[in-house]
Amino acid sequence: MKAIPFLLVISTGLATALQTSMVFSDDTVVYALEPETALAVKPYLPPSEQTIPHNQFGEMVLLGKAIFTDTKKHASQYVGNGLSCSNCHLNAGRLSHSAPLWAAWVKYPAYRSKNNRVNTMEERIQGCFTYSMNGSPPPADSKELKALMSYAYWLAKGAPTGINLPGRGYPKLEKPTEKPDTARGKQLYVNNCAVCHGEDGEGTKTNNEYAFPPLWGRDSFNWGAGMHRINTAAAFIRANMPLAKGGSLSNQQAWDVAYYINSHERPQDPRYSGSTEATKRVYHQHQCRYGEKHDSNILGGKD
């Protein structure tokens, strides 16, 4: 029944006004769907891999996919932890509601409040390496970044440019009824997450490589990554976790388990100024636990 007011509003030509009232994250990760595009744009499907051309461009697309799905192996000099791009962008960046690459491609260049300027797609990807991969950004003219750009471009073949495609980012969650809680979160984690991510968030290795990603600790994303924000992690978890059981946790449960996961220590924010308090004041005015006290420690309190 919720769709009816949208239809009525749009039919009276007020769609634009309504669109501007939609909520946007300042980190270009969590999006409410724009009602206008939700009705007007067909779900976008990225091309089949069989259509990757057999030429130099196709080779770069394939290299981009290889980097995306096994980042440490193919872009090791830029990676500082045990993660791959595809840990958060599921199905090799193809999956709707899991921050698909094709939906990001058509929305860049874009202003980001995270660094208070307009970012190109290259800069956006570089940001992922700095924070989510806790590494260093591949230069724009490096083979690695060109390959990732080629892969994202190819995934967006035929997609309309400049609009929020349905499935972009992670579906924004309603606020939780109760304040997120680490005790409830821990129990949920043990029951639903530990089988893959380990009892202590350490991930699971096979052949000395991560088969399931670490969620906290030194091999996980750092305090500057989008996923350290409770709302972003909760949105990802609610839509996608556990694998094959996306949507099985309630709204409240997603918030609780995201809160628990992000109440652990992880690599320092690269923008750390020497003071957790000052870094928090400048860069962490959002839903996260950076600089907060937890189990007698200050999260993000280590150099």
Place this chain on the structure above:
Amino acid sequence: MNKMTCCILFLGTSLSVSTHIANASSGSSIALQGNSNGAPPCVTCHGGKALGRPLTGIPYLNGQPKAYLIKQLNDFANDRRVNTVMQQNAGALTSEEINAVANYYSKLPLPEKPTDYKNEADNITGKRLTENGKWSSGVPACFKCHGDRGQGIAPHFPAITGQPATYIETQLSHWKQGKRSNDPTSLMQAVVSKLTQKEMSAVADYLASKAPAETFSQKNQ
């Protein structure tokens, strides 16, 4: 280092070695000879090298994660996994024997060849589901959780490549029909609820046609 320290160190080493041998032999003796409480040798049904028996749909045990084998044996023994023969056999083992035999099989290399050759040439569905999944319905690839070649991910996810097609298909069907429900956090039940019988058959045939990643088995040790 004085003589006394040397002596203690030596004793410690020899003790741990003898304990290890005792465990290994009790695991292998159960596997090869059974026990005095009525448990038959595992190899009777699981094959001479415990590499499975394709025609009867009996799985291989070599190289499976120890924790996985312990859980399955305990689940059989406690009626949490249903199979008349295995419920009886596992029930005839003590928990020490379950540990020992699980340890024994987990140390053996994964089979180097498929146990059940199937023609995979036209099995596009099986290949797609196994390697890429059906994400549009929320189904990840089999290899996402069972290892990038289906070689298993210890401690909870067993090797699946090279298992007899009949075995895989029976397990998938049992999950779908609610006859098997001992999977951690109901993950397999969630997966099969989104697959058709035809798709499950295709997956089983495809997995059976692949070698269980022999290059990985060495590294796993």
